[in-house]
Amino acid sequence: MREVRRTLAFMLRTAWREKPALFGSYLLLFVGDTVATMKSVLIPKLLLDELLLVTEGAPLSEHLRLIVLYAALTVAIDVLVRATNGVADRTKGEIAQWFQEYCDMMIGEHAMKMDYEHTEDPDALDQLNKAREGMSWYSGGVVGILDCVYRIALNVTVLCGVTTLIFTRCPLLLPIQLIALLMISWLTARINGIDTRNFVRLSRLNRIFSYVLFQLASFQYGKDIRLYDSSRMMGDKAKEKSDEMADIWREQALEQMRYSWGIDIVNVLRDGISYFYIGMLAVRRVISVGDFTMCMLSAAQLYNSLQNIIISVMDIKKRCSYAYQFILFLDYPAAMQTGERSLVDTGGKGHVITFCDVSFRYPRSDKYVLRHLNLTIRQGEHLSIVGLNGAGKTTFIKLLCRLYEVTEGEICIDGVNIMEYAEEEYRKLFAVVFQDFRLFAFSLRENVAPGLEAVDEERIEQVLTQTGLYEDAQKLSDGLDTMIYKSFDEKGVELSGGQQQKTAISRALYRDAPIVILDEPTAALDPVAEYEIYRQFHALVGGKTAIYISHRLSSCRFCDHIAVFADETVKEYGTHDELVARADGIYAEMFRAQAQYYVDSNGA
Numbered sequence: 001m002r003e004v005r006r007t008l009a010f011m012l013r014t015a016w017r018e019k020p021a022l023f024g025s026y027l028l029l030f031v032g033d034t035v036a037t038m039k040s041v042l043i044p045k046l047l048l049d050e051l052l053l054v055t056e057g058a059p060l061s062e063h064l065r066l067i068v069l070y071a072a073l074t075v076a077i078d079v080l081v082r083a084t085n086g087v088a089d090r091t092k093g094e095i096a097q098w099f100q101e102y103c104d105m106m107i108g109e110h111a112m113k114m115d116y117e118h119t120e121d122p123d124a125l126d127q128l129n130k131a132r133e134g135m136s137w138y139s140g141g142v143v144g145i146l147d148c149v150y151r152i153a154l155n156v157t158v159l160c161g162v163t164t165l166i167f168t169r170c171p172l173l174l175p176i177q178l179i180a181l182l183m184i185s186w187l188t189a190r191i192n193g194i195d196t197r198n199f200v201r202l203s204r205l206n207r208i209f210s211y212v213l214f215q216l217a218s219f220q221y222g223k224d225i226r227l228y229d230s231s232r233m234m235g236d237k238a239k240e241k242s243d244e245m246a247d248i249w250r251e252q253a254l255e256q257m258r259y260s261w262g263i264d265i266v267n268v269l270r271d272g273i274s275y276f277y278i279g280m281l282a283v284r285r286v287i288s289v290g291d292f293t294m295c296m297l298s299a300a301q302l303y304n305s306l307q308n309i310i311i312s313v314m315d316i317k318k319r320c321s322y323a324y325q326f327i328l329f330l331d332y333p334a335a336m337q338t339g340e341r342s343l344v345d346t347g348g349k350g351h352v353i354t355f356c357d358v359s360f361r362y363p364r365s366d367k368y369v370l371r372h373l374n375l376t377i378r379q380g381e382h383l384s385i386v387g388l389n390g391a392g393k394t395t396f397i398k399l400l401c402r403l404y405e406v407t408e409g410e411i412c413i414d415g416v417n418i419m420e421y422a423e424e425e426y427r428k429l430f431a432v433v434f435q436d437f438r439l440f441a442f443s444l445r446e447n448v449a450p451g452l453e454a455v456d457e458e459r460i461e462q463v464l465t466q467t468g469l470y471e472d473a474q475k476l477s478d479g480l481d482t483m484i485y486k487s488f489d490e491k492g493v494e495l496s497g498g499q500q501q502k503t504a505i506s507r508a509l510y511r512d513a514p515i516v517i518l519d520e521p522t523a524a525l526d527p528v529a530e531y532e533i534y535r536q537f538h539a540l541v542g543g544k545t546a547i548y549i550s551h552r553l554s555s556c557r558f559c560d561h562i563a564v565f566a567d568e569t570v571k572e573y574g575t576h577d578e579l580v581a582r583a584d585g586i587y588a589e590m591f592r593a594q595a596q597y598y599v600d601s602n603g604a
């Protein structure tokens, strides 16, 4: 019940805030539908009684005026209601479409705001999928749910009208309709219960099925799928899930069929008994022929209205339980705390970063990736982090960027725990290029300057030149407007690995943030190109704080300090010369191992 109340309140509030015109449409529909329904019950009785009087010998001239009036009224009401309903339905349809996009946007925006750790949490991913599906055709979204509310209001009004009519002419019809309805409602509730039960099962299967289909159709994965010949494996997986879904649908249809037959039987019995009862009243002349018609029409209407109310109540419950998944997603726990504090303006001198006794393990994992790590990065310092794969370098960056919360210890910027800073302001501190950065299927320009601010063409040109991508960009068919990937434009290009990395680095440079981080985004570049980029970067970053992660130690030489990560902590720390001088040091050994590849035939 709570989920229905919450969902309804949410939908009503959202509709009132965003599109109050929707309520105008419902009001117009309400007036039109009520008048049209009552007309269809009352006017046939009035017409029939007048016609019967004429056939029984009453003078036509006395009754003709009324007969014409009733006929004209029928036509006039029909035309008017059709016109107003047309307008109202059109407006409602447009608003429904608008809300569909609005809710999709809300899901997207919330997914971006959610704590990063949830992006790897299967429960959160499932919830996102349920929110998306629950808010689409399963519930019909905002308008789908408000339609149910509208149907209840309309049918309650019509019900009051026809009950009064029946009560005055053929009162026994009321219990007959009511009993039939209770039986049918029970049967319908069973059918809906089966639907809801299967929704959860189907949603999970659908997520896996959609994922496989997406991979198969995705341009970016095309190479891997072809080269590893994994399309058959993918196809088998998709088929397996599709078969499982088909089994569920089949099982559901069979289970529901029994209840559908029950509904048909109750309907037949109800109509037979009703006709018999009213027919007897008419034969015994307790009611007129017009009343007979009115009673039958009212009974049908009463039944329809009652059924509509019950179906709408159940429907609203069902739709709300689907749409509630959307609300649950929106208030998905933001486990990470965030503060209000602003960063101190250091006048462009950068910030001091301190890791104090930091230990960390990933959510849902017992293994510590970092333990008792202490490190200070001074204002404007250029730090290089090296270490073997899995040493925790990227994790260190993720913690600094507040994508995860430390398990123990604290990270401070300018002496204040980073959790105390306001989130948006904090994020602006960083320009990061991760190893697994992603480019968008938009133009090259939009990839370099993806923010909301007006694009600074000169700066784009400058950063592309600095990363060595400008010349390549000039050769593209539409220059900077060339689309990356072919998802939206067949003339789109797939950049080489190195070009993609240069694009990502250009994006970081363009952002102009006080702390710049390169987490080994240069692996696809040859050593000389990487050396060039790091050298350039070092000059470009200038007085800003910079953190570089690279496997190639030649790139570390420019840095003020080098931190060597091993055994879940900072094992060695110092300048390049200091670390190389430690004969048994990890860094020295790594350096010696790599140096042999770069020594030319003269030993230089």
Ligand code: ADP
Pocket (backbone or CB within 6 Å): 120, 362, 363, 365, 369, 387, 388, 389, 390, 391, 392, 393, 394, 395, 396
């Ligand atoms: P590096 O950047 O030094 O190669 P990472 O920081 O990426 O190392 O990874 C450190 C360790 O943390 C590895 O053992 C890795 O498997 C683990 N790890 C990384 N990401 C996750 C995650 N999301 N969940 C659980 N473990 C993770």
